[in-house]
Amino acid sequence: MMFFALLGGIALAAWGLSRIGVPGLRTWPARMRPALAIALLLAGIDHLVSPGRYLPMIEAFVPWPAAVVAATGLCEIAGAIGLLLPATRRAAAILLAVYFVCVFPANVANAVNGLAVDGLPQAAWYYWLRLAFQPLVIWWALRAGAVIGPWPLPERRPSPERQARPAGLHSPGGTR
Template sequence: MRWGLSGVYVFIGVVHLVATDAMLPLMPDWVPEPRLVIQATGLCELAGALGLLLPATRKAAAIGLALYAVCVYPANVKHAVEHIHIAGIPDSWWYHGPRLAFQPVFVWAALWAGGLIDWPFRRER
């Protein structure tokens, strides 16, 4: 789970950095400096992905990635509700519905991969 989640966040982080302008329409109006925020979140995703793999930073990275997943939810909602077209991303509820429903799973996965929770898979002590 840790390696898979790290891979997902490396991919998403790179997308944030190389396609910043394409993601600008997703940012809610109340977000200050949206371009900078997208780039900063890309760097945070990369740092979180690496941190999740290192025992010394695993718990902090897990908390950061879980908080990140909560914080980007408004942009995901805006994308779905306002039907914002982004090249390469479907604009259908077949895409948006599962994406929005799956966001809490990303929060759980980060916390589980970081060893902060063990629900529902109990680890042996």
């Protein structure tokens, strides 16, 4: 949940900075990008510095669990950097969404098996609640990378004919 608190806190701080005129933070995706990048960077570094916290989450059938933990940390760091670079932003956002889908089974196993991760609350409800936030972080990555609009559905825009028609006129063949 600390990850999600970081996302929200940093995005709100970026909104506050945009209100006082800091450039580059005009839109919500522009505010969401540094939030996700900072949260991922911290999580990725934690994977590399404290791999023992994550090893219990790796299922027994997965080979080389320490390498998997390191690889996930590197993926998070690479995604953070990629999200901040305009040339790689869209690809990074899509790959981060895929990454969040791929790590979801580890989070499910964590909740089902009642694993307690060092540094996180020990209550079972915490791990079940984290699962509910997984779709949010997938959406956040895609929105921050400007892959999708504010909601999963495309934004409705008036057709060019409707925009060009003067007010008060009806469609051809209609009555006034």
